[in-house]
Amino acid sequence: MKASVSGGCSCGAVRYFSRALTEQVSVCHCRDCQGTSGSAFAVRAGLYSRDLEVQGAEAIAMHVKPGASGRATRRSFCSRCGSQIFISFDAIPDLIFVQAGTLDDSSWVNPNIHLWCGEKQPWVAVPADALAT
Ligand SMILES: [Zn+2]
Ligand SMILES: [Zn+2]
Structure with a gap:
């Protein structure tokens, strides 16, 4: 586990940084993650929303859809290159993945x-x- 992380989209318009990580690194096999990733599953690391810094936020577009909880699932992607970057769930507002x-x-x-x-x-x-649900 790392103490801090950085990353960004494929074209570099969006960059992010976080000083802290949660222990949660998950694979989601749901049909929505298959469709939005264009692949077989999504892999993501959980961060604390309060620790996330974003540069280039104006390039971020968001797709919002109700999740299994009935509350919104928010998928953020770069409007320029299409890279999916973040996913967050209104049901767990303290975390962003x-x-x-x-x-x-x-x-x-x-x-x-x-x-x-x-x-x-x-x-x-x-x-x-692995824990499988
Ligand atoms: Zn981009
Ligand atoms: Zn999923």
């Missing part, structure tokens, strides 16, 4: 939680020691 592929250094990322495994692609294997 960065898409792990946007981290400058993602070598430490080791997901310990797999979410929505009921919608998982059948060829994706969840490690036996």
Whole structure:
């Protein structure tokens, strides 16, 4: 686990920094994450909303949709290059999650939680020691 993180979108218009991380690094296999990522799942690291600093916020566009809780799920992406950067949930306002592929250094990322495994692609294997829901 790292003490601080930085990252940004593919074109560099949006950059973010955080001094603290949560312990949560998750993989989400839900259909929405498959669709919005254009891939089989999303990998993300949890940050504390209060610690997040963003540069280039004017380039961020947001797609808002009700999540499983009935409250909004907010997916932020760069309006210039389309990189998904953040996802947040109105049901848990203290946290914001960065898409792990946007981290400058993602070598430490080791997901310990797999979410929505009921919608998982059948060829994706969840490690036996991960928490799966
Ligand atoms: Zn960009
Ligand atoms: Zn998902």
